[in-house]
Structures are given as C-alpha cells and as structure tokens.
Amino acid sequence: MSAHGDSKDGYDFAHPIPVPMLLAVFGALVVLTIITVAQASFDIGSLDIVVVMVIATIKAALVMAFFMHMAYDKPFNVIVFLSSFAFVALFLIFTMSDSSQTSPDFEPVIEEAATEMASPAVEAPAASE
C-alpha cells in the first residue's frame, strides 16, 4: 500500500518490499536476539527484565513496520492495531496494581509438603529455635 494515497485507477496498488530491505531487517532481528541471550550472562540485577523487554519491543517494532508492512500501510490500520496495545496496557496495569495491593490479604502463603522434601542445605546456626 502506498502511503501517498490510492493508486489512480485502483489497480496498481502492490508495493513489494525490496529484498535487501527484507534481509537487512532479518539481520537486525537476529543481532537483537543474540544481544538478548547474551545479556543473560551479565548480572544487572532487577534491570534485566526492563532491558529484555526493551529489546523485545524493538524487535516487535521492526517486525511490525517492515514484515507486516505497517510503515507503508494506511494510517487507519496502524491506529487500529496500536490501539490494541493501549488496551492491553490498561488491562495489565489495573490488574497488577490491584493484585499487588490486595493479594496479601486473601492469598495465604501456604507451606505444604512437596512430593519429597529436598534435603535442606547448610542450616543457619543463628536461627536455632
């Protein structure tokens, strides 16, 4: 789909992506995947999920813009699709904030016997009961 409007007579509307562009996007995706796996060997504490999500979003944006052709698509289609993410964000934010605030009240932490209790490691001497 051409971004500059419909074709004159409604027949020449195909917009094939050039092969080098397809390959370049694929290359970028593979590099980002390698980075994602590699960051697992660096200890960045609780920041790791943020980093990983940011990289995943970049990959998603590449797939959406080029493979799914959104960069050249009608803006209305783009709005429709991106609005779904807005609703997902609302869903997650409300549910998670409610859960974090109210769960401790009604979610008891139950200690139960496992199928077989793993033998405890070094006992803490200071914790002698």
Added chain:
Amino acid sequence: MSTIEAAAENAHDAHGQHHDHDHPSFLAHHFDTPEQQFDSGKLGIWLFLVTEILFFSGMFCAYAIFRMLRPDVFEGCSQFLNTKLGAINTGVLLFSSLTMAWAVRCSQVKQDRGLVGMLAATLSCAMIFLGVKAIEYSHKWEMGLLPAGMFFYDPANPHPESHTNYLFYICLPFMILLGGVVIWLLTSLVTKNRFHIQCAMPLTVAAACFFVGIGLGMVLESGDSEHVSDSHHSEVDHLAGNSPQVTMINSGDTEVLERLAADATNSGAKSELTARQRQFETAGTTIVQEGDDIAGAIVSVEENVMTKRKAGVFFSIYYCMTGVHAIHILVGIGFLVWLLVRAVRKDFNPQYFGPVDYVGLYWHLVDLIWIYLFPLLYLIR
C-alpha cells in the same frame, strides 16, 4: 493501466454462464476495484489481529501477576527451561517471518516459483519449531513437570522410570502425516499428474522437517544439562576464617556479674550470665575486627518451590502460553498449506495477492507473540 485478463480456465461465476463483464474472476462482485477488495480484506485481518493480541494478553496478565507475587518460584523453575532450545526456536521463527514476507513480495511481482519456494520454506520452519517443542514437552512430562494438579516432579528422583514414551505419542500424528504426503507424492509421480507432483513435493519436505526439529532438539537437549540446580542455601554471613579460637572474653563487668550470679537469690544476674554464655556459643569463635563488614542476617532460606501450588502453577502458565501459541502455529500451517496449493495453481498476481498478504500478517503476529514469550519464559534469572 493493467487489468489482468482472467485465464480462460479460471473464468466461472455464480450464474454458471460466462458473463461479458470486464472484471477479472478474482474480483468479487461487490467490489469496484481490486484495490478496494484488498483494502477491505486488510482491515479485516488487522481487526482479527487485534482480537488475537487481546486474547494473548489475558495469559500475559496471568504471567505478570504470578511473577510479581512469587518471583522465587520463577527463579526456581527457570532451570528447567532450556535457553538454547528457546533461542533456536526464536531464530527459526524469525527466519520463517523473513520467508513469509518474501513470499508476499513474490506474489506481488508474479514470481510463481519463488512464491511456492518461500511458502514451503515457511512451512518447513514451522514444522521444525513444532519438532523442537515436542522434545521440550515430552522431556518435561517424563520428569513430572506438569500443570498444577498433575504435577509430580521429585527433586530427589528427577528422571523416574517412565512407562509411557511421550515423545512417540507426540510424533505419531506427524509420522502419519508424513506417510500420507509421501504416498500422495508417489501416486502423483506414478500417474504423472504435474499439479499434484508440484504440490506434494514441497509438502513432503515440510512434513519431514518436523523430524529435523526433533533431531535438533535431541542433540541440544542431551549435550546440555539444564538441571544445574543452583539451589538456594541457608546462609549466615560470617567472616572469612582467619579467626583464632577464643574463649569467652571476661571483661570487667562479667566478673562482677559472675560474683553476683553465684548468689542463688540473684536469678536475674544468673539468667543474664547464662544468656551471655549461650550467645557466645552460638556466635561461634570468630573475633570481630574494627571495620569488618558483617550483615549477620540470613541471606536466603531454602524453600522448596517444587510443589503443586508453586512450580505447578508456573508450569500451568508455561503450558498454557506455549501450548496456545503452538495451536496458533498449527492453524497457521493449515493456512500455509492452502496457500501453497493455490500458489501452485498460480492464482495470485499483482492485483490479487490478498490471501498471501493476510496469512503473512497472521504469521508475523505468531512470531511477534513468540518474540515476547521467549525472554519472559526462557531468560529468567
């Protein structure tokens, strides 16, 4: 201006007669131009993708809540998810996205053989993905890592003698499929039916790729012990051991305390003395130096997460997300096979490539979901 003339053998219509419309057979009656037809379908598929995103978001929400409330369970269970296999699956799916986008391009520039080849490549990648998944799943089922309720993993006996060969049962439908396609290929070769040969050959390759995936999974799973259990230990921070043995230090006030405690009526002093002695015993015999960094706290406590309520729920979420994703892959495979047959029949041209484009969008969405699933499930630390 390029109206594609419909080939004579394709011209047919609902009235059973030959119209003398000037519209090609691929243009439905209720559309004015091929472009309008394409745009309508495109909006339709984008709306469908919106519903798919919302569908998966429910499961992502469950994941998010459980991870937020019980991060220890996630850490404990992450050892069972083989990162290498997950990374291979990601690479395979990314490559399938490339070939799918390329297939859309081929359909837009009327490269028929390229289109068939690219669709076959996408199909093969999908089957490899399923093969690797089959290895992962069967391995977990053997170990008892099942959804909550059926969970029976035992850390003391991680590989119990299993009477059911789960891998065989998963492979059975795919073996039957491969057998069926091979039979189709052979009969079409014998009857020299060109159309059937051209369909059956790429489908045979694709069906065989499932077992390529199985092989890949087996090689990687055996060469990699993913049971490195980094179990948590109960620890108490203590100093590095350059500590000489000492007895209880008798500072001035302790002597006074002892003298007072000797008197039986001074029970308070007596219990203080016993408390001090016991404290000395539990504290061990290290001497605290000036400027030493002591936390003296319990760093972590070993807690068994391998229970139905904890690890079981983790695996419920895992199987739900990856399982529903795999079902989407299967549905995508079905659509790709349909497209392949249509492509061999040369149905597509620069004014009619909608179906390829729409299935392409669906396939990219499946890849998109996996792009998010992979780090969230396989790269937890």
